[in-house]
Amino acid sequence: MSAHNEQALHTEHAEHAEYIYLTPMPVRIWHWINALGIVTLCVTGLQIRFPEYVNIFGTYKAAIRLHNTAGITVSIFYAIWFAYYLIVKGNLFKLYVPNTYDIKMGIFRQVLYYFYYFFKGGPSPHHATPDDKFNPMQKVAYMGLMLVLLPLVILTGILILNVAPLREMIMLLGGLKILVSAHFLIACCFCAFLFVHIYLATMGHTMLAHFKPMWDGWEEVKHH
């Protein structure tokens, strides 16, 4: 175990519980601002897409203004998140990209756990460490989300927000209609992800076990 990991692992003798420092503060701040931003984008987006059925923010203009503000906030915090993992921590790809074992075996074992062994009270096949904190299924989902879908929704959003100056690029990508449809379809993926993400987040050894490190950084290690 590296010195860093050893330092991250501390034992609270009074409670005989072991804790591991899993989520650094910048990631926690990014996550909750991003979550609020994405939820705001989904709800305002619903009104912008279906104004005849949805009116939550008073006027159409108000929904657009809030949507644009949330979009810019999410984009700026995405850039901070990316730079933090890539440059400061230097482990973005190690954490977020599945390795050969994950693809050949890990995903299968994790799916089996989520659908069967979890309900039998069995232990998860993956044990989180600061350098390997996601199970193979999380890696696949978070990689798709953070390294593909989020950059794409940000890019299409920026283009739609600047139709006049970026006209040529928009035409090159197939026109405004295609762009708006792609933006909407990716947004639907985000809505679907949110439900699955929150449900899976409750599948720790207690319902809130995975929420704790997202709040104070420390996750309790369960020994079986």
Ligand code: HEM
């Ligand atoms: C209100 C909505 C949300 C809740 C309650 C929530 C909850 C959580 C929890 C409990 C974790 C830690 C357990 C785990 O890794 O699965 C987590 C991690 C994570 N969530 Fe969310 N989340 C929300 C929204 C989002 C959104 C909208 C995104 C992305 C668009 C997102 C992306 C992530 C990522 C990438 C991680 C891993 C972060 C890291 O440690 O590097 N979450 N979330």
